[in-house]
Amino acid sequence: MTADLGPAELVAGCALLALTAYVLLGGADFGGGIWDLLAAGPRKKQQRALIAEAIGPIWEANHVWLILVVVLLFTGFPAAFARLGITLHIPLSLMLIGIVLRGSAFTFRSHYGPGHGQEGGEGGRTSQHWGRIFAIASAGTPLLLGLCVGALASGALTAPGHAGFTATFVAPWLTPFGVGVGVLTLALFAFLAAVYLTVEAPEPALREDFRRRALGAAVAVFVAAFGTLGLAHLGAPLMGRALTTAPWAPALHAATAVAAVTAIWALWRRRYRLARVAAAGQVALILWGWALAQYPYLIPPDLTIRAAAAPRITLVLVLWALVAGGLVLFPSLIYLLRVFKREPTRS
Amino acid sequence: MPDLLAARSQMAMSLGFHILFAMVGVAMPVLMVVAERRWQRTGDHIYLDLAHRWAKGTAILFAVGAVSGTVLSFELGLLWPAFMEQAGAIIGMPFSLEGFAFFTEAVFLGVYLYGWDRISPRAHLAAGCAVAVSGMLSAVFVVIANAWMNAPTGFRWVDGRPVDIDPIAAMMNPAAFPQVLHMTLAAYAATGLVVAGIHALPLLRQPRNAFHRRALSVALLIGAPAALLQPVSGDLSARFVAHWQPVKLAAMEGHFKTERGAPLRIGGWPDEAAGETRYAIEIPYGLSLLAFKDPTAEVKGLLDFPRQDWPPVAIVHVAFQVMVGLGSYMALVSAAALWLMWRRRELTRHRWLLRALVLAAPMGFICAEAGWIVTEVGRQPWIIHGIMRTAEAVTPMPGLVVPFLVFTGLYAGLGVVVAWLLHQQVLRSPEATEEDAA
Numbered sequence: 001m002t003a004d005l006g007p008a009e010l011v012a013g014c015a016l017l018a019l020t021a022y023v024l025l026g027g028a029d030f031g032g033g034i035w036d037l038l039a040a041g042p043r044k045k046q047q048r049a050l051i052a053e054a055i056g057p058i059w060e061a062n063h064v065w066l067i068l069v070v071v072l073l074f075t076g077f078p079a080a081f082a083r084l085g086i087t088l089h090i091p092l093s094l095m096l097i098g099i100v101l102r103g104s105a106f107t108f109r110s111h112y113g114p115g116h117g118q119e120g121g122e123g124g125r126t127s128q129h130w131g132r133i134f135a136i137a138s139a140g141t142p143l144l145l146g147l148c149v150g151a152l153a154s155g156a157l158t159a160p161g162h163a164g165f166t167a168t169f170v171a172p173w174l175t176p177f178g179v180g181v182g183v184l185t186l187a188l189f190a191f192l193a194a195v196y197l198t199v200e201a202p203e204p205a206l207r208e209d210f211r212r213r214a215l216g217a218a219v220a221v222f223v224a225a226f227g228t229l230g231l232a233h234l235g236a237p238l239m240g241r242a243l244t245t246a247p248w249a250p251a252l253h254a255a256t257a258v259a260a261v262t263a264i265w266a267l268w269r270r271r272y273r274l275a276r277v278a279a280a281g282q283v284a285l286i287l288w289g290w291a292l293a294q295y296p297y298l299i300p301p302d303l304t305i306r307a308a309a310a311p312r313i314t315l316v317l318v319l320w321a322l323v324a325g326g327l328v329l330f331p332s333l334i335y336l337l338r339v340f341k342r343e344p345t346r347s
Numbered sequence: 348m349p350d351l352l353a354a355r356s357q358m359a360m361s362l363g364f365h366i367l368f369a370m371v372g373v374a375m376p377v378l379m380v381v382a383e384r385r386w387q388r389t390g391d392h393i394y395l396d397l398a399h400r401w402a403k404g405t406a407i408l409f410a411v412g413a414v415s416g417t418v419l420s421f422e423l424g425l426l427w428p429a430f431m432e433q434a435g436a437i438i439g440m441p442f443s444l445e446g447f448a449f450f451t452e453a454v455f456l457g458v459y460l461y462g463w464d465r466i467s468p469r470a471h472l473a474a475g476c477a478v479a480v481s482g483m484l485s486a487v488f489v490v491i492a493n494a495w496m497n498a499p500t501g502f503r504w505v506d507g508r509p510v511d512i513d514p515i516a517a518m519m520n521p522a523a524f525p526q527v528l529h530m531t532l533a534a535y536a537a538t539g540l541v542v543a544g545i546h547a548l549p550l551l552r553q554p555r556n557a558f559h560r561r562a563l564s565v566a567l568l569i570g571a572p573a574a575l576l577q578p579v580s581g582d583l584s585a586r587f588v589a590h591w592q593p594v595k596l597a598a599m600e601g602h603f604k605t606e607r608g609a610p611l612r613i614g615g616w617p618d619e620a621a622g623e624t625r626y627a628i629e630i631p632y633g634l635s636l637l638a639f640k641d642p643t644a645e646v647k648g649l650l651d652f653p654r655q656d657w658p659p660v661a662i663v664h665v666a667f668q669v670m671v672g673l674g675s676y677m678a679l680v681s682a683a684a685l686w687l688m689w690r691r692r693e694l695t696r697h698r699w700l701l702r703a704l705v706l707a708a709p710m711g712f713i714c715a716e717a718g719w720i721v722t723e724v725g726r727q728p729w730i731i732h733g734i735m736r737t738a739e740a741v742t743p744m745p746g747l748v749v750p751f752l753v754f755t756g757l758y759a760g761l762g763v764v765v766a767w768l769l770h771q772q773v774l775r776s777p778e779a780t781e782e783d784a785a
């Protein structure tokens with residue numbers, strides 16, 4: 001790896017940071033939907049209510065990180081955006097259906113559900129249907145997102161040639177490795193959500209519910225991560241090789257392991273705030289590991305960041321826009337979180 | 348269905364759906380803020396109730412706007428990869444700025460909708476203003492991107508790719524100002540008048556209902572001036588088109604033969620094969636006058652352009668007639684309402700006005716759909732005017748009719764649900780009279 005950083009690398013880095021924010025924030029909102037689907041036990045209703053309350057005010061803001069990734073991609077790396085749009089047409093379209101259903105079903109439910117506002121008239125039935133759709137879409141979308149990331153990492157997204165339909169539009173993403181990454185994504189999102197919810201739960205019993213779920217999800221992450229790493233040697237050789245032989249690989253694995261162990265230990269000892277930081281760190285490190293492993297390629301095996309990049313003037317302007325936007329955005333986001341994620345005080 | 352047609356249909360359907368929610372997202376925050384401000388100033392609780400109810404409806408519409416917008420940003424690549432590959436570096440800039448505007452809008456909308464009891468009234472009102480401003484800015488930026496497709500500037504086209512790119516010059520393209528102005532006014536006019544119409548309907552039965560009276564006055568305050576200005580700004584748009592896209596102008600007007608002192612044709616049906624527009628009412632010199640401010644100016648007709656550069660003439664012409672016709676009606680009704688309000692007359696005594704407002708309710712949205720059809724279909728066969736043809740831009744993915752049908756079904760379902768939910772909300776109208784309010 002050469003440390004030759006230009007505007008192209010900076011824009012790519014910003015896109016990676018935006019993706020990280022999307023996974024840590026938006027991913028947890030999807031994870032919330034997964035736990036809504038799996039709600040069980042005597043406090044089933046309270047679990048669902050807590051999830052709805054945690055997601056309600058912030059999911060739309062969290063969702064915009066994804067838009068930012070897309071916009072940075074097509075502005076900074078139009079050639080990559082074009083290739084992804086062609087080769088991943090099917091899974092991306094399916095993912096969009098999931099995004100549409102998740103967002104609208106959640107809103108329909110929370111604004112017309114029982115006990116919401118002065119006039120929860122419709123009765124719980126309709127609202128339960130929306131809850132179902134919300135939960136199922138929340139589980140399906142991360143799977144498809146992971147599938148797309150898996151396809152990207154596997155190095156199968158070459159420039160579309162004249163091979164047949166299946167070879168061009170299906171085979172590159174429908175692979176065991178892709179499915180592995182999909183499952184891993186699902187497990188990571190569920191893990192994040194459960195850990196965050198331990199912090200947000202207003203009472204101990206509910207907190208215990210999510211503590212147990214977080215520990216269970218941690219095991220699922222562990223299994224899925226090793227399974228995927230195993231599949232990588234066959235399904236994504238470039239990536240698998242980098243993750244085992246690159247000079248930075250041991251340090252990365254060590255850091256990820258420390259974060260993972262800390263998260264589990266903190267959950268065990270009920271140090272929830274620490275667990276939240278460690279879990280977020282663990283997920284971010286997994287994401288950055290993937291990015292490092294395929295650097296300098298944006299779409300392995302042939303399209304590098306440099307080759308896909310827009311002209312310098314565009315990149316520089318985008319960087320300025322990011323700075324200006326960030327100056328507005330970060331204070332606003334901090335304000336949002338301060339308003340809604342204070343200590344659970346009941347008035 | 349051929350793939351190109353399917354892709355165009357999917358794009359048009361997605362945009363046509365998104366624009367309805369986007370317009371509401373731009374204008375509704377302004378209505379809410381005005382109502383909330385009036386409550387804070389007068390202590391009249393009906394205004395607070397109004398702001399609450401509007402906020403509830405807006406939350407649903409905003410969410411659908413946000414998810415359908417997400418679909419659009421992906422569809423640019425899913426359907427038109429070759430277009431984005433060349434245009435991304437040029438018009439990515441307004442899209443990036445739009446991204447930040449959306450972000451701010453989503454953040455403060457969360458604060459506004461869920462923060463009633465958590466922050467001070469002043470902070471709450473300020474959050475509403477932030478939503479209104481950022482919502483308007485997001486529309487401004489995205490329309491700038493679209494304007495560039497009509498008036499591509501800020502690059503040189505060499506061997507099928509852009510060189511010497513200047514994204515700022517691209518943003519300052521000559522279509523940007525007229526389109527942004529016209530679109531922003533459209534959002535306020537359409538949303539203001541639809542809300543006015545919805546509240547005018549119950550006022551026909553219960554003219555003393557204080558809730559609907561207040562709603563009507565706020566809605567007209569936003570909608571009527573915008574609707575009144577819309578023909579003026581439309582004239583500006585038309586003069587832009589006349590100068591930069593003469594083929595589109597000819598199609599809009601159903602104007603086939605080049606002539607000096609060209610008439611304005613109202614209605615009628617353009618027959619592409621015969622090369623003439625039948626059954627139209629012709630106003631002598633009208634087109635030359637409107638398009639070039641000179642009754643004898645020459646207006647080029649379609650027959651002077653190569654056939655393969657024509658857009659579908661009948662669609663563009665009819666859509667334009669619909670927009671101008673309904674837009675003129677909206678402007679007239681708005682003028683009447685503003686006149687009565689200015690003379691401090693009681694609007695609810697004028698039942699004809701209430702009826703006229705009910706009739707105008709859906710028109711702004713119909714105009715917006717029609718206007719976009721004029722702009723987009725009128726730009727055909729180009730995706731980037733004069734530079735890249737739509738057929739060159741479409742994805743090689745086969746079977747595009749499938750995603751077109753799937754997304755159409757999805758949106759149709761969503762549309763039905765949203766309409767039903769809003770209907771539920773409107774039906775439960777509060778029954779306060781002026782006497783209760785006082």
Ligand code: HDD
Nearest residue numbers: 526530533578581584585671674675711714715718719722
């Ligand atoms: C409330 C909605 C509305 C109303 C009442 C009107 N329009 Fe409009 N019009 C639109 C909403 C709209 C729009 C938002 O749909 C468009 C599409 C692209 C744009 O910038 O605005 C548009 C486009 C558009 C264009 C094409 C611009 C282009 O292709 O670049 C012209 C020439 C006009 N309009 C002219 C008019 C005139 C003369 C009107 C007189 C009554 C009028 N419009 C009323």
Ligand code: HEM
Nearest residue numbers: 355358359362363366489490493716719723724729730737
């Ligand atoms: C910023 C806003 C917009 C952008 C960037 C945009 C972009 C595009 C693109 C890329 C296409 C496909 C290529 C083509 O057919 O030329 C298209 C087609 C189309 N769009 Fe837009 N559009 C915008 C706004 C809208 C809106 C709000 C509508 C609302 C109805 C609309 C209506 C259409 C229609 C009808 C077509 C199909 C034209 C045809 O193929 O005959 N557009 N637009």
Ligand code: HEM
Nearest residue numbers: 368369372373409412413416417419420449453485486489
């Ligand atoms: C190709 C055209 C378009 C694309 C790619 C696009 C993209 C998007 C995206 C990604 C969002 C969601 C942002 C979020 O998650 O909060 C969105 C919402 C929005 N869009 Fe569009 N959009 C397009 C056309 C338009 C047009 C023509 C308008 C003009 C009025 C518009 C106005 C808005 C507004 C105001 C929002 C905020 C959400 C709302 O208020 O409903 N968009 N759009």
